[in-house]
Amino acid sequence: MPLIRTNADLAARQAATPILSVRDLTVDFKLEHGMMRAVDGVSFDVRRGEVLGIVGESGSGKSQILMAAMGLTAINGRCSGSVTFEGEEILNAAPDLLDKIRGSSMSMIFQDPMTSLNPYMRVVDQLTEVLVAHQGKSRQEAVDIAVEMLERVRIPGARRRISLYPHEFSGGMRQRVMIAMALLCRPALLFADEPTTALDVTVQAQILDLLNGLVHELNAAVVIVTHDLGVIARMCDRVIVLYGGRIMEEAAVDDLFEAPRHPYSQGLMAATPRLDDNTAHDLRTIPGSPRALVGQINGCPFAPRCERRIERCTAETPALLRGAGGRAAACHLVMP
Amino acid sequence: MSDVVAGAPVTPGSAPAIGLSPFRASWRRYSRNKLAFGSMLVLLLIALACFGGPLLFPFGTEDADFDNIAAPVNLFSIHPFGTDEFGRDLLLRVLVGGQVSLSVGFVGALAAVIIGVAYGATSGYFGGRLDNFLMRTVDVLYGIPYFFLVVLINLLAGRTVMGLFVSIVVVLWLTPAVIARGQAVSLRHREFVDAARAGGMTEWQIIRQHIVPNSLNVVIVYSSLLVLEVIVTESFLSFLGLGVQAPATSWGSLIEDGAANLETDLRLLLLPCSFLVVTLFCLNFIADGLRDAFDPNER
Numbered sequence: 087m088p089l090i091r092t093n094a095d096l097a098a099r100q101a102a103t104p105i106l107s108v109r110d111l112t113v114d115f116k117l118e119h120g121m122m123r124a125v126d127g128v129s130f131d132v133r134r135g136e137v138l139g140i141v142g143e144s145g146s147g148k149s150q151i152l153m154a155a156m157g158l159t160a161i162n163g164r165c166s167g168s169v170t171f172e173g174e175e176i177l178n179a180a181p182d183l184l185d186k187i188r189g190s191s192m193s194m195i196f197q198d199p200m201t202s203l204n205p206y207m208r209v210v211d212q213l214t215e216v217l218v219a220h221q222g223k224s225r226q227e228a229v230d231i232a233v234e235m236l237e238r239v240r241i242p243g244a245r246r247r248i249s250l251y252p253h254e255f256s257g258g259m260r261q262r263v264m265i266a267m268a269l270l271c272r273p274a275l276l277f278a279d280e281p282t283t284a285l286d287v288t289v290q291a292q293i294l295d296l297l298n299g300l301v302h303e304l305n306a307a308v309v310i311v312t313h314d315l316g317v318i319a320r321m322c323d324r325v326i327v328l329y330g331g332r333i334m335e336e337a338a339v340d341d342l343f344e345a346p347r348h349p350y351s352q353g354l355m356a357a358t359p360r361l362d363d364n365t366a367h368d369l370r371t372i373p374g375s376p377r378a379l380v381g382q383i384n385g386c387p388f389a390p391r392c393e394r395r396i397e398r399c400t401a402e403t404p405a406l407l408r409g410a411g412g413r414a415a416a417c418h419l420v421m422p
Numbered sequence: 423m424s425d426v427v428a429g430a431p432v433t434p435g436s437a438p439a440i441g442l443s444p445f446r447a448s449w450r451r452y453s454r455n456k457l458a459f460g461s462m463l464v465l466l467l468i469a470l471a472c473f474g475g476p477l478l479f480p481f482g483t484e485d486a487d488f489d490n491i492a493a494p495v496n497l498f499s500i501h502p503f504g505t506d507e508f509g510r511d512l513l514l515r516v517l518v519g520g521q522v523s524l525s526v527g528f529v530g531a532l533a534a535v536i537i538g539v540a541y542g543a544t545s546g547y548f549g550g551r552l553d554n555f556l557m558r559t560v561d562v563l564y565g566i567p568y569f570f571l572v573v574l575i576n577l578l579a580g581r582t583v584m585g586l587f588v589s590i591v592v593v594l595w596l597t598p599a600v601i602a603r604g605q606a607v608s609l610r611h612r613e614f615v616d617a618a619r620a621g622g623m624t625e626w627q628i629i630r631q632h633i634v635p636n637s638l639n640v641v642i643v644y645s646s647l648l649v650l651e652v653i654v655t656e657s658f659l660s661f662l663g664l665g666v667q668a669p670a671t672s673w674g675s676l677i678e679d680g681a682a683n684l685e686t687d688l689r690l691l692l693l694p695c696s697f698l699v700v701t702l703f704c705l706n707f708i709a710d711g712l713r714d715a716f717d718p719n720e721r
Binding site (some may be wrong): 156157158160161181184185186187188189190193194196197198201202203204205206207208215216219220251253254264267 | 442443444445549550611612613614616617618619620622623624625627631632635636638
């Protein structure tokens with residue numbers, strides 16, 4: 087269950103200096119038929135102890151924000167803007183600097199537990215690799231720490247299982263191994279790219295609770311990327327709604343679920359089936375599909391699908407306006 | 423096959439699990455394949471005979487026995503398969519020729535694979551312009567008829583076993599390079615490679631720990647086929663007189679000698695031929711077994 091959050095709590099956190107600061111991040115990919123803008127001028131801050139959710143549909147650029155921050159953008163991608171971690175610029179930084187930060191104070195949980203572990207390495211070697219490389223631990227120390235972490239993510243018989251190969255684990259257990267791997271160095275900042283998408287619903291809930299407990303214990307800053315509003319509701323303090331590589335709305339999680347302001351956020355909420363809604367109607371959807379992001383973009387990216395579109399929407403890109411209570415929205419019709 | 427992969431069922435509190443590596447699982451599958459396993463034993467026997475057998479003879483390959491020139495097959499004499507027209511023992515010459523054929527085959531394939539894999543993995547992992555340049559070079563080399571290349575290298579290096587070896591490697595490293603590049607390209611985008619980079623591993627550590635072990639399964643299967651190809655190429659070149667020169671010998675040059683006497687004495691052709699054919703069959707079955715055991719699609 088989500089922790090109880092008060093406004094005072096939130097305000098106190100916002101007063102603290104952010105651990106991760108993203109300013110005007112833009113990611114372009116060079117394709118055969120021109121440039122594709124996956125992320126378009128995204129800015130946000132994350133503070134210690136805060137869980138930020140980034141929600142959006144497939145192709146909205148949400149994973150690319152994490153990849154850019156981790157320095158994992160594909161070879162045909164170009165990043166511009168600024169990403170600072172504890173005041174240090176890490177966007178397009180030298181590999182030496184990144185290698186030092188990655189895996190020691192910043193780590194990442196990947197989407198697919200089936201492909202995120204090397205099938206030819208014992209789990210113990212994959213887990214201790216990072217500890218030995220970054221903290222100069224002896225192998226025995228590293229193994230002890232790894233076993234302890236596996237026990238924390240509730241893998242039964244961890245000391246025995248640690249010497250198995252990935253194919254000898256189930257999907258849920260592999261995802262726990264991935265979480266253990268990401269938390270092993272006690273990172274100050276954790277990225278999670280759809281951490282539960284590949285798992286079935288009952289395992290999802292377990293993993294999310296586990297993750298919630300662990301990150302609060304470490305007091306880490308967390309950025310979760312997902313298309314699942316359930317994950318956002320369960321885990322996050324603050325949410326960014328992304329569409330077409332741009333931030334549509336930013337709000338505290340309760341505010342967003344209570345009263346979404348941007349037409350896209352409203353559509354997203356309406357398209358989510360609710361257990362407490364027993365009126366028999368068809369599931370609402372947002373008509374159309376996200377447009378290709380190739381070439382020059384004019385106006386609001388959501389305009390072609392928006393029910394409340396006005397002429398100005400296709401001519402002029404709405405700026406992200408910040409208002410009271412940490413709310414922000416990018417829409418000509420919404421005054422935050 | 424899945425029961426082999428999964429290993430013994432693991433229950434908490436049972437005996438300590440050791441973990442079944444994918445390589446060991448593949449080896450288990452291989453050793454259950456009777457034809458492939460048997461072929462490997464036969465090949466080992468041939469190799470043992472070729473490298474150990476000549477020590478048992480009281481004379482060398484060049485020692486002519488003038489009392490027994492062109493002696494016929496007599497399994498209980500000192501020349502069990504007779505002698506050639508110079509009085510040299512045929513069996514001994516076939517065994518010593520086998521040393522050349524087998525070692526050129528295995529060492530040549532190994533060298534071609536090492537060069538090809540290093541080249542292809544570098545090209546595929548780093549990608550971009552480097553990849554383009556390296557692979558177009560391979561395409562150009564593919565375009566050169568390999569006979570010209572072999573004749574040229576033979577002229578430069580002299581007609582020695584070494585020259586033959588070099589020309590074979592120069593021609594045959596291209597395909598492993600292309601295969602390894604394909605593997606590296608597909609592995610570069612795998613999540614565990616990203617995960618390793620996210621964990622702060624350096625490029626070198628990633629290539630060594632993640633890229634190489636994961637491409638080995640394909641490379642192992644291809645190498646077994648390459649050994650076969652190298653042995654055939656060597657024999658073919660020697661048969662044409664481009665390879666090993668007298669007095670040194672190999673199966674290919676022995677077959678050439680035998681073919682010259684085809685009408686009078688078939689025995690000179692049949693003995694080296696049967697050694698070559700049995701070896702090639704064994705290698706084929708081994709390659710087949712390895713492919714079944716290592717096929718990544720099966721897992």
